[in-house]
Amino acid sequence: MIKENLQQIKSQLPEKVTLVAVSKTKPIADIQEAYDAGQRVFGENKIQEMATKYEELPKDIQWHMIGHLQRNKVKYMAHFVDLIHGVDSFKTLLEIEKQAKKHNRVINCLLQARIAQEETKFGLEFSEIKAILDSEEFKQLTNIKVVGLMGMATFTDNTTQIKEEFTSLQNLYDELQPNNSHFTTLSMGMSGDYELAMECGSTMIRIGSSIFGARNYFV
Template structure:
C-alpha cells in the first residue's frame, strides 16, 4: 500500500482544493500516521478517546487531532488539553461538559454541532427543532470556553446518490439559514463537515468544507 500515491489520487479528484481533508486514522498503526505526515497530512481523525490519547504524544506537535467518533461526556477531560476539533457534538449535555473542561484549563475548545440528516435512526445528532431550542437557551448563551465552528452531518449509508445529495443539500441550507440569524459571538459557523470516502465528491458539490477520508488513503480496516 502506498499512502502517498493514494493521497495524490484522492487529492486529484477534489472539486474544491480548499476543502480540508481529515485523514481518518482510527485503528491504523502509528507507522501509517507517520507515513501520511511525511507526505503532508496534518489533520488526523480518531473515533476513540483511548486511541487518540495513545497516539497524540507519539506524533509531532503540529498535528491537528480531530475527534470524529461519538464522544461520551465523562471522557472529554482526557482530550480537552490538545484536541483541535470535536466533530460530533450531539447534545447540550456534552456541549456543557466541553465548556466545563475548557474552563478548567483556560482553553477555548472548537467543536462542530452534529445534525441528524440521515433517514437511519442509528445516526446521532440534533434535529432542527432541538438545535433551535438550544440556541435560544440562556444557559447556552452563557457558555464561555467553546467555539462552535460549524455543523457536521452523516448521510444515510445507501447506494442511492440522490438521497445522499438531498441530505447534504438540506444540511447546507440549514447552515446558511443559521448564518443569517443572530447568534452568540462564540458561534462562528465557518465549516460544514460532510462527506467520507464513499460520498465526498457529492458532499463537495453540495458545499462541504471538510471531508473525512480513511480507506481511500490507508486502505480497508483489516
C-alpha cells in the first residue's frame, strides 16, 4: 500500500517539487518499503528517533529534521542530517554551526517563518528573518547554508486563509531570493494542503499519513 500511495502522490508532482516522506513514529519496515519503492527523502520530528533510524537504514537516505528543534540535541544528528526545516532563532543557527564544524560539514537549513494564526505554531516574524539574513554575524557563518524558508499554515478548513498564508510566505521568498544565492527551497504543504501549497509556489512538501497511513501516537 505504501508503494501505491507514493506512486499516486508522485504522479501529481511537478518536477521542481521534492517529496519529503514524513516517517515519524513509523517502524523501520515501513520506511524500508518506501525506500524500496524509490523514496530517498524522509522527515522526522525527533532527533534521537531519526538518529536510530539512520543507523539501521541505507546510508543514501536524505534525512530531514522537520520538527521543533531543541538546541541541546543538535549534536546527535550533526554528522548526518541533510536539511533542518524548523530553524526559528539565530541562537539555533549558531548551535548548528558549532556542531557542523565539529564534523567538518556544511548543514543545510531553512528559516521557519510564522505564517499561521495559531499560538502553538513556532516561527520567526518576517522582519526577524530579514534581520538575520542581513546581519554581519550571520554572514560570518561558514558551516551552515540557509537554502530557503519553511512555513506551516493554520490548521483550518478555510482554504482562503491557508492560501493567503502560503502566498505571504511565497512573496517573502521571492523578495529575499535575489540577494540570497543559496535559496532553492520553499517548504510548505502537508497531507491536507500540499496541492494548495504547490499552487502557491512550494518546492518541497512534507507528507506522512497519505503515504504511511494514520500516525501512531503511542510509539
